[in-house]
Amino acid sequence: MSYELSESFPGVVYWCLNDDSWTMLRADGGCSALTGYECDILESSSVTFGHDLIHPDDRRRVSKDVQRSLAEGEAFEVAYRIETKHGDVKWVHESGHGVSKAGATQVPGTTGEIGSTGLDDQSKDTPMLIEGYIREIATERPLASEQRRKAQLLDSVFDSIPIHLFVKDRDGRHLYVSEEHTEAYDGVMIGKTDLELCGVDESHRKEAYEDDMHVIETGEPILDKEEYINSSEKWNLTSKVPWRGPSGEIRGLIGLSRDITERKRRQEEVERQRDRLEQFARVVSHDLRNPLNVAQGRVELAKHAAETEAPTAHLETTQNALDRMQQLLADLLTLARSGQPEFTSTTVLLDSVATDAWQTVPTDGLTLAIETEQKAIEAEESRLRQLFENLFNNAAEHAQPASKESETTVCVGCLDAGFYVSDTGPGIPKPARSDVFQPGYSTEVGGTGFGLAIVQEIADAHGWETQLTESEAGGARFEFRDVKVVNGK
Template sequence: MESRSVLVVSESSLSVDDLDASDGTVSVTVLTGPTEVFEKLTRSAYDCLVLPARVHDRSAVELAYGIRSLFPELPIVVAGSDPDSVAPRSDITVVAADSVLEDAVAGAVADRLEGDPPAVAGRPPSPMETLLLSIFTEMPHHFYAKDTEARHVLMGRGFNEPTDRIGLTDVEVGELQDDHGKAALQDELDVIEGRTDRIEVEEFLDLSAEYVETVKVPWRDSTGDIAGIVGLTQDITERKEREHAFQRQYERLVKTALVAAHEFRNELQIAHGRVERLEAGTDETAAIVDSLDRLESIVDTVVDLSTTDSRLAEQKPVWLSRLCREIWDALTEGDATLQIDSDARVVADQESASLLLQNLFENAIEHAGPDVTITVGATDDGFFVADDGPGIDADSPDRVFDAGYTTDEENTGLGLYVVQMVADDHDWTVSVSAGPDGGARFDIGNVDLH
């Protein structure tokens, strides 16, 4: 038999002498863990792979499925697993053995080496293969590939070890929230089944990277058919923090313009009332009225210019929890608490939606006190923001959305007016009611849930 190469993964300390290679025709490479498996298989030629039943507390069968997606003809022998745990036609040989050293494993390897060398793993790599592997393993971002069932088959080192999720879908990954895992899986199936050719989404993750942006596109085989998806997830926390700083500055300018406009309109109303007491029809009164009208037009222009930008911005899917948490981190001090009851992706202009949520949070803190608990959750057609404060003190609750309406003389009465403006810009509905446990509840409806 011509010389063959075998790659063995074992968490026990082994030497080549421990393995049966006495005839000199089989060379053996031993790895103490799975981290370098893909690098070895890509950069060198191997004719068989041997895995223990468990690798880093993961089933070797899951790892084997990922490997077979990239090296479909590579013989794989798993020592110690239940043969029934392997799907039919998977072409993975399972041997009931306590370790990779047993004779039964060596016999299974010998049987698998009798055939022709595997077309991909058994030959030296092409420059393109080594180039792509370098992108996956060396770039600081998280690159990954998944098969037609959205199971991980290859991962970079951006956020995880390269084998932590091999063979698993995002729903089966424990670190991800259920809502996020299900949404990610559906996104990938949409790409795999041809319903879209690109997925792009930003989200807040309670992992090492707080804010991430994910792009997923089809992985096409040599015939052009979709073989799965290729994805890139990158940490955008620093970028988001800069955006938040600019956004807070913008929001201050908008509020300043709205407050100034409110005060100007009050004074203009008083001036109009006094002009009406003067003798009508004189040149003096006509000139005063013209000046007041021009001032009103200037005020309207200032308000329009300060609020138009958000109306024209692009609306994209965004996680409700991500918007809430980034606002909360920059907004609150003291004992106030934010609870996310349920999550959803909403289609919105993110800056405007942030302004809406910020004003609802500030309204709750102002009226319910610094130790308020605010709850946010998804509904069938949008989302709600509720607090455990004293509730709405108004004869007609909808009056709280009027510009200048306030029960506190030190308040401008513009916060909920801005909420109504943002809702109108998105063609959303907004209503207020008493919460189930007291306090106020604001429901935002007619929202496009993605």
């Protein structure tokens, strides 16, 4: 195009890269009349159309409209404002279309292939070049003004609504995308399918794309689907419905997704608290049985002893059992109020706590041997006592002697960083050792199966390691390690 013709041409014909700056590879026509800059200034990128000329208030809208049309493989038309070199504001109309690498050979008037621009790594179907025409218009036409107003309203909704809105074409490519949640994705979403996005788990992207195709191909919506994003540890609630054209044909889909991570966490916390309340209620009812049995037995003995001897000793034991029941009920009340039992570790003596626990368990036929040498540890005394009670009660149920003439010994002893409770009973077979700590597991008719589960829970709460082995006499031996020892005695 001659210089005279270029200057008199009512507008600018251009070829530019498909980037944010609209880097001009070639510009012909009345550049100076339209923008105040000569064409070679635009071609040198000293001044860029995208960053320097388009009005700041219009840049985002124009970019979205152009990229959306390019993604659909269609030509585009946009009206917007530019700021000239001299500070004037003009309305312009621009029309253009994308040229892919497969269809671009050489920009007129330049030397070298398009590939030399550094975009060789783009796929052949990606619009790498834009060819278009820009001309000044006197003002924004009324119809265009109304369309722009609606477009701005739609953009405002997509930019500000606190949920992720998106529109996709029949191939599952994003045409409209709101800002919410997009920070999880690395790069631009417009024109890409979920499979082509980065920054999110591949399994999630694949499942999302399969859901897109299901909605588009069948016309069946997907409503309120909970999706877990492993890479960000978040939950989304997603719905997708068909996007239909004027004749009812499916043109793609419309979807929305919102973050429900906090709701899921609250829901899971409520479920955990409910399960813990139910479990702890069963635990307390189970543990109440031991002192209750002791109290009932001692009351009967006291009745008979009243005729021949003073019942004081029986009443004292009964009182101890009732005190223990009161403590267990207090723990349950604390749990119901706070959602978890209070837990404060103090320095306690193993032999003292074990001896107290022995008094509230029916141990006829059993003998207690304490070999802890007043070893002091850090523990919550009430829970430690409960642990001993359950182990002693387990021995009373499963390690009773074969005859009245013989006895079973229950021993509480020391380890380097912990303690153990063993007995001289028949022991627990190896195949069953992994099951005995499971809630509800019991080999006794009428047994609740919570005794050893409670032991495991108490040990876990203290951070202790629990191991079930065989004692020297062939009985059961429960070892507790990683216990904080206060002294070496």
